[in-house]
Amino acid sequence: MTLTATWRRRLPYVGVAAVVAYCLAPFYWMVVSSLRRNDDIFSTSLFPSPLSFDNYQAVFSPSQGFSRALLNSLIVAGITTALALLLATFTAYAMARLDFRFKRLILTLIIATSMFPVVSIVVPLLKLFTDIGWINTYQAMIVPSMSFALPLAVWNLTTFFRQMPDELEHAAMVDGCTRGQAFRRIIIPLAAPGIFTTAIITFIAAWNEFLIALSMTNKPGMQTATVAISKFSGATTYQTPFGSQMAAGVIVTIPLVIMVLLFQRRIVAGLTAGAAK
Amino acid sequence: MLTIVVIYPTLMALNESLYGPKGLDPKTGFISNTEPFVGLKNYTDIFTQAGDRFWNAFWNTTLFTVVTVLLETVIGVAMALIMHKAFRGRAVVRASILVPWAIPTAISGLLWRWIFNADGIANVLVGQQVLWTADGFAAKIAVIIADVWKTAPFIGLLVLAGLQVIPKEVYEAARIDGASALRQFWHITLPLVKPALLVAVLFRCLDALRMFDLPYILIGAQKNSVETLSMLAQNEASNVRFGPASAYAVLLFLYVFLIALAFVRLLGADLVGDGGVRSGRERRTGRRGAVALRRAEVTA
Numbered sequence: 001m002t003l004t005a006t007w008r009r010r011l012p013y014v015g016v017a018a019v020v021a022y023c024l025a026p027f028y029w030m031v032v033s034s035l036r037r038n039d040d041i042f043s044t045s046l047f048p049s050p051l052s053f054d055n056y057q058a059v060f061s062p063s064q065g066f067s068r069a070l071l072n073s074l075i076v077a078g079i080t081t082a083l084a085l086l087l088a089t090f091t092a093y094a095m096a097r098l099d100f101r102f103k104r105l106i107l108t109l110i111i112a113t114s115m116f117p118v119v120s121i122v123v124p125l126l127k128l129f130t131d132i133g134w135i136n137t138y139q140a141m142i143v144p145s146m147s148f149a150l151p152l153a154v155w156n157l158t159t160f161f162r163q164m165p166d167e168l169e170h171a172a173m174v175d176g177c178t179r180g181q182a183f184r185r186i187i188i189p190l191a192a193p194g195i196f197t198t199a200i201i202t203f204i205a206a207w208n209e210f211l212i213a214l215s216m217t218n219k220p221g222m223q224t225a226t227v228a229i230s231k232f233s234g235a236t237t238y239q240t241p242f243g244s245q246m247a248a249g250v251i252v253t254i255p256l257v258i259m260v261l262l263f264q265r266r267i268v269a270g271l272t273a274g275a276a277k
Numbered sequence: 278m279l280t281i282v283v284i285y286p287t288l289m290a291l292n293e294s295l296y297g298p299k300g301l302d303p304k305t306g307f308i309s310n311t312e313p314f315v316g317l318k319n320y321t322d323i324f325t326q327a328g329d330r331f332w333n334a335f336w337n338t339t340l341f342t343v344v345t346v347l348l349e350t351v352i353g354v355a356m357a358l359i360m361h362k363a364f365r366g367r368a369v370v371r372a373s374i375l376v377p378w379a380i381p382t383a384i385s386g387l388l389w390r391w392i393f394n395a396d397g398i399a400n401v402l403v404g405q406q407v408l409w410t411a412d413g414f415a416a417k418i419a420v421i422i423a424d425v426w427k428t429a430p431f432i433g434l435l436v437l438a439g440l441q442v443i444p445k446e447v448y449e450a451a452r453i454d455g456a457s458a459l460r461q462f463w464h465i466t467l468p469l470v471k472p473a474l475l476v477a478v479l480f481r482c483l484d485a486l487r488m489f490d491l492p493y494i495l496i497g498a499q500k501n502s503v504e505t506l507s508m509l510a511q512n513e514a515s516n517v518r519f520g521p522a523s524a525y526a527v528l529l530f531l532y533v534f535l536i537a538l539a540f541v542r543l544l545g546a547d548l549v550g551d552g553g554v555r556s557g558r559e560r561r562t563g564r565r566g567a568v569a570l571r572r573a574e575v576t577a
Contacts, residue, residue: 019360226490229383
């Protein structure tokens with residue numbers, strides 16, 4: 001009896017350990033592999049020995065052009081996030097506060113667009129961009145990325161704005177603010193946490209984008225990090241440089257993991273806000 | 278803005294799908310500048326010459342969607358139940374559950390490619406030499422495992438959010454009535470999280486239907502065993518065969534649309550099935566749940 005009681009108390013923690021292991025083991029393996037020397041890259045020991053940073057040096061060797069790819073990713077994801085936030089803030093405020101015809105239809109359309117298979121817009125855009133000479137430009141990656149970043153940001157922000165009581169602006173307007181001033185001085189500062197959460201989620205989505213970046217570039221210098229890594233080549237033709245791929249993977253993932261760890265409460269709240277209410 | 282980035286290209290795709298590849302101009306002998314109008318030929322071709330590749334991609338897409346969503350749901354619900362029971366260590370679990378979600382799909386493709394390498398850890402653990410990433414049945418399994426790993430924790434996270442709002446009293450009442458843990462799960466937990474779960478499953482399905490990065494990187498482009506409709510369309514487009522590429526993209530879009538419609542019917546039927554006693558508030562909650570899940574899914 002006591003034995004089963006102890007087990008009853010312990011079982012959840014065994015479960016928790018299992019869940020954590022399930023989530024982290026492959027990631028751990030990537031980190032460990034990236035720290036091995038090239039000679040013992042196929043070793044299956046759980047710890048890298050001797051510890052080596054060769055792979056990280058290889059990743060940043062000028063011939064790989066990886067720093068450039070990181071910069072490209074930063075530019076594309078950064079501008080996409082900024083643009084999406086800017087447009088979405090106004091759209092979402094309108095959606096949450098104003099009453100106008102076809103509002104439901106527009107909201108439905110926005111949610112529907114985020115379900116679109118990206119490939120169905122990439123194909124025609126690829127042709128269009130080829131015609132107007134936009135291939136290998138930042139805008140060719142940013143514009144299509146808006147198709148998923150914008151609905152995402154609008155939805156997120158609409159929920160946040162809806163949670164804020166109407167009285168806030170009314171009070172401000174009674175005190176002599178115009179609607180625009182009330183929006184700028186009262187709503188934006190109060191919604192800052194929501195906007196921030198939306199920014200993180202949108203940025204992660206844009207940073208992780210692959211299909212658009214792959215289709216719209218054919219020059220190594222314009223590739224984003226995710227595309228560049230997938231095209232890393234080894235010293236010899238038939239050798240896949242797993243070591244440097246893993247190292248590059250860790251580098252691309254680490255900023256996201258740090259963000260997730262720092263803001264986990266907020267991200268989870270943002271992702272499940274509606275679901276939990 | 279959305280009109281520009283989504284609706285216009287979709288119409289363009291529809292239009293484009295009616296044109297064939299640039300051919301030789303019979304008058305001049307040069308490659309003509311315009312693409313010939315071929316009507317529905319790109320669509321009818323899937324029943325004839327180009328059909329094999331299309332149907333292969335179609336069945337791959339369907340198989341991946343059904344199997345991964347099924348596994349993800351089961352594992353995700355199990356994870357949510359575990360996390361719901363554990364009081365300490367929740368922060369650790371929450372942080373670790375977000376890691377697979379945050380890793381770019383492209384990177385997780387590489388990561389699993391490394392794990393499934395012929396000399397990789399997967400074969401050591403299995404104790405057999407399986408050529409996972411070569412074209413073949415094992416490649417399908419590799420893609421499914423990698424996808425389930427990435428998204429199951431996420432379903433867990435969303436189901437957990439649903440679990441946490443179920444009032445404790447319901448379970449106490451059930452316990453007093455002598456219901457076993459299994460009965461409680463089946464008759465209380467599951468029905469109460471069902472709306473949220475169904476919506477999560479819908480969006481996972483739609484996401485799986487457009488799968489691209491993972492098989493593309495894990496196994497490679499133009500591999501029969503894992504080629505999905507997205508990969509097929511992208512491949513055709515990058516080979517400047519815009520007509521067929523658009524036709525495939527449009528068909529994928531229709532497929533996604535049909536599945537979404539079927540689910541809306543199902544969800545709608547579910548709402549009606551409750552005897553119409555659901556209050557407006559509850560229905561609103563369901564919709565808001567859908568919104569949150571949707572939001573989450575795009576990033577996943």
